[in-house]
Amino acid sequence: MLPPSTRRSLPMALLRAREVIMAHFRPMLARHDITEQQWRVLRVLAETGPLEATELANRASILPPSLTRIIKAMEERGFITRNRVKDDGRRALLAISPAGVALIEELAPERVAIYEAIEKRYGAEEHERLLDMLESLIQSESTGG
Amino acid sequence: MLPPSTRRSLPMALLRAREVIMAHFRPMLARHDITEQQWRVLRVLAETGPLEATELANRASILPPSLTRIIKAMEERGFITRNRVKDDGRRALLAISPAGVALIEELAPERVAIYEAIEKRYGAEEHERLLDMLESLIQSESTGG
DNA sequence: AAGATGTAATTCACATGTTAATTACAAGGT
DNA sequence: ACCTTGTAATTAACATGTGAATTACATCTT
Numbered sequence: 001m002l003p004p005s006t007r008r009s010l011p012m013a014l015l016r017a018r019e020v021i022m023a024h025f026r027p028m029l030a031r032h033d034i035t036e037q038q039w040r041v042l043r044v045l046a047e048t049g050p051l052e053a054t055e056l057a058n059r060a061s062i063l064p065p066s067l068t069r070i071i072k073a074m075e076e077r078g079f080i081t082r083n084r085v086k087d088d089g090r091r092a093l094l095a096i097s098p099a100g101v102a103l104i105e106e107l108a109p110e111r112v113a114i115y116e117a118i119e120k121r122y123g124a125e126e127h128e129r130l131l132d133m134l135e136s137l138i139q140s141e142s143t144g145g
Numbered sequence: 146m147l148p149p150s151t152r153r154s155l156p157m158a159l160l161r162a163r164e165v166i167m168a169h170f171r172p173m174l175a176r177h178d179i180t181e182q183q184w185r186v187l188r189v190l191a192e193t194g195p196l197e198a199t200e201l202a203n204r205a206s207i208l209p210p211s212l213t214r215i216i217k218a219m220e221e222r223g224f225i226t227r228n229r230v231k232d233d234g235r236r237a238l239l240a241i242s243p244a245g246v247a248l249i250e251e252l253a254p255e256r257v258a259i260y261e262a263i264e265k266r267y268g269a270e271e272h273e274r275l276l277d278m279l280e281s282l283i284q285s286e287s288t289g290g
Numbered sequence: 291a292a293g294a295t296g297t298a299a300t301t302c303a304c305a306t307g308t309t310a311a312t313t314a315c316a317a318g319g320t
Numbered sequence: 321a322c323c324t325t326g327t328a329a330t331t332a333a334c335a336t337g338t339g340a341a342t343t344a345c346a347t348c349t350t
Contacts, residue, residue: 004260006189006204010272011170011181013279014163015206020286021156030339035305036156043151054328059151061160066306068330073305090315090328115149121285127155130282133275134158140266141165175309180335199298211336213300218335235298235345 024114028107037062038070042079042100050095052085079103169259173252182207182215187224187245195240197230224248 006012022036029039040060045051048059057067071094074080079100085091096104119127151157167181174184185205190196193204202212216239219225224245230236241249264272 005192006185008276008280010263010276011163011166012185012206013276013283014159014166016283017279018156018159018163019206020283021159023286025156037306040151040157047150052328061157061164063307064329065308065331069305088316088328118155118286122282126278126281130275130278131153131155131158133271133278134162135153136271137267137275138158138161138165141168141263182336197298208337209299210301210338214335233298233346
């Protein structure tokens with residue numbers, strides 16, 4: 001097997017694919033002055049309820065040092081709250097605040113419209129298949145080592 | 146259409162997929178003290194020959210400000226060279242040096258082995274199909290707007 | 291030639307990615 | 321109680337991502 005060219009390597013293809021998709025969301029996020037990562041944190045907390053930092057980092061695919069900074073910024077802006085866990089001074093439960101929920105709800109319509117536009121261009125079935133294949137790849141690489 | 150959960154959103158899936166793949170390459174790059182982005186720059190220059198900064202940035206999927214810093218670092222380490230373009234003082238041709246070529250050749254076997262291992266776990270046909278679908282997605286999103 | 295406009299590259303400022311080291315606790319063993 | 325070991329979170333240091341502003345040239349216009 002030859003070393004793949006940069007025009008057909010999986011890491012590059014995944015990177016470019018993510019870029020073209022995120023390009024559609026960035027203007028929306030910029031208008032509300034939140035970053036892509038802050039947006040992920042908000043959505044994870046909204047979906048799952050309060051989480052400890054480690055679990056939140058895993059679910060949002062953000063490394064612990066980054067999460068520390070993000071939490072700090074979002075707490076100051078009033079989008080999330082933290083509450084120490086009883087009997088363990090290390091941990092804290094992170095939760096989305098009403099303001100955070102309001103932001104998610106405010107962006108929901110535009111978010112749906114963007115996804116619909118992507119599905120229209122790329123194809124809804126293709127979209128589902130791609131998600132399946134990506135999940136399968138993640139599974140095969142993360143478990144089998 | 147409901148807003149997709151973070152467990153099945155295209156941006157998150159692409160991000161996670163890239164993470165699990167890059168996890169296999171990072172140790173190799175770390176041993177040679179080069180970053181993922183520097184590695185991309187080297188490979189693009191090796192494949193295509195000398196390029197101007199803008200074209201290199203596009204092909205390596207690196208933003209201009211990042212490329213400026215990367216070029217500076219790699220020039221100092223002797224992996225790439227720059228030559229001003231005649232009749233246009235703004236542009237410069239960036240080229241890989243013999244030391245850069247040597248690094249690529251040194252890493253080639255391990256690189257092939259890593260790709261083979263991924264194909265073995267995920268399936269060669271699945272791999273090809275995934276690349277096709279990603280290219281199709283990139284195409285549909287970058288042209289159609 | 292001078293000014294307006296466009297383009298390539300860089301610089302700035304700040305957020306995140308990344309690894310290693312450190313701090314703060316918790317739990318277990320002696 | 322003390323010490324070791326393990327774990328959660330943070331901090332440190334440096335590289336890159338990102339958008340806005342700036343600089344350095346080119347080119348076009350008059």
